[in-house]
Amino acid sequence: MRKELTPQNGPPSATIGNGMADPLQLLSQRFAEAFAALAGSAVDPAVRPSEHADAQVNGALSVAKALSRPPRDVANDVLGRLGDVSDMCETVEVAGPGFVNVVFAADFLNDQLRIALSDERLGVQAAPTSETVVVDFSAPNVAKEMHVGHLRSTVIGDALVRMHEFVGNRVIRENHIGDWGTPFGMLIEHLLDLGEARATEEFSVGDLDGFYKEARKKFEADDIFKERSRMRVVALQAGEEETLRMWRVLVAESTKYFNRIYRQLDVLLTDDDLMGESTYNDLLPVVVERLRSGGHLRQSDGADVMFLNGFTNRENEPLPLIIRKGDGGYNYATTDLACVIDRVERLGVDRMWYVVGAPQAQHLQMVEAATRAAGWLPATVEMRHVAFGNVLGSDRKMLKSRSGESVKLSALLDEAVERARAAVREKNPDLEAAAQDEIARMVGIGAVKYADLSTDRVKDYIFDWDRMLSFDGNTAPYLQYAHARICSIFRRADVARDSLAATLPSISAKEERTLVLGLLQFDSAVRDTIDKASPHRLCTYLYEVATAFTGFYENCPVLKSAEPVRSSRLVLCDATARVLRTGLGLLGIDAPEAM
């Protein structure tokens, strides 16, 4: 069976988040003082990774302009005010038009690595204050198949949840499933026609699209059925008990199905995270009443609407946000407003992140504008659209199955595992069948997730089995392989990884220093990824670590080296494996110990 679905970080403890930072940040702090002394005000030293050194400081160039002085003079002046940095730096020198190139002292890097390794979070600092973050993601529809369209929201949202939890924020996952609205009249009537037993069976084999399409077909072709459906919607909204019971059957069967997909995908979502549209029904009249009493509602073509500054329709007239339809019903905008009230007033959020496709941008902007205007969303609370692009086929059009339909998520994940299984069987035929299955699952699911997470989320990406399952390049299998290789070294060495706790790393070769410098930037990588809500930044970082490890592995023999080098290198191996495993874990991807 699968492992349990708990996040990997334990509860905060005294041993984590102990204030260490990556070398570039520490360097930045030192330079900030020198720049402030020189310029008379706070200046960002602009410390960056460099191809010419371990780090470069760019601040002198921008300051020079303001001071009307030659940049190199300013850079030299800064160095003069820097004080003694020999504890940290081996060399500090002005280069080019006014850059300052810095090479760190090996002992300093050794120390920082030792500190990071004593921390179960590997140096990643806790959020300054623990914030309450709602992440709204996945959101499939009841009685409908989950398809590739749900992949990105689910995978990206899950990764962001894991990262927020990792840095100590209080995260509330919200799965805003589509469990209400006019289609339920037709779905319930179709359920009645089929009989519950048969309908339940259809759901359990995962053929939800068939169920939905049959209902839709009858609705369009059969006026009597259509009328029954309308009446059923009225009964549902009126809370008629038998109707509600059948509605619950539909929801329960659907969520069972969603959960199967979520376990298959290995994401954290459970029934506890369900916050369907129906959850907010009682709040909808409150939304209207508050807006009305606040003087925010206007009448337009019989509907209650809000007009918000800056939104116009195709005739260049003010574009309304429809709060209550002409027929008295509510639509999704009203529900989204209720969501904001719930999250702010009941949950006390600091941040709301909507992991929703890019086409919803205008809608979410209007929801934000409306709730800010109504005074429900304080300026201190962040509302952020974590937008993403489409999954495309090799033809650069929306990914479709051969028959032209959207691809079922379950079928796609099955295929991923099957393809991974074939690769594992071919490459490592000695593995036991059970191990092969488990590794195939980790590799196949990991490949799909990583392909989705490793490119800038706002862009479309092209879905390509061969590329995502390749062991070369920026892929999950490559990172997993690097991790498995390290585990193999320890098996051969017959050294327990935790026995190295007292061993101090000692950098000598340049490949070691490159690797260590990379490992020490885990903190920055994670926090930058959260700041930008861009998982691909963490992916790029992990790929760079794996690449640096490959360079180390090729040039720095581990097991063949004499002590104390051997032990020091084993520490670097252990550190790399921990960063890779933890980093992949933050993306929701497992790292097998052999593959």
Place this chain on the structure above:
RNA sequence: GCGCUCGUAGCUCAAUGGAUAGAGCAUUUGACUACGGAUCAAAAGGUUAGGGGUUCGAGUCCCUUCGAGCGCGCCA
């Protein structure tokens, strides 16, 4: 028509306003009886869609043209 997003090597993708725009694949050349060959090294490949501007410095910011995708009143 208005608005949003995107356009980087043959392909797929990176790149906090910083030095010579980086990777992988594919191509070409080479290395080693191997701490896991699922390897490594090297070469070649670019007017960052075009044009203008801001800046000491622009793939990145602003304007504009072209191209692609998506939104724009009672579905969600």
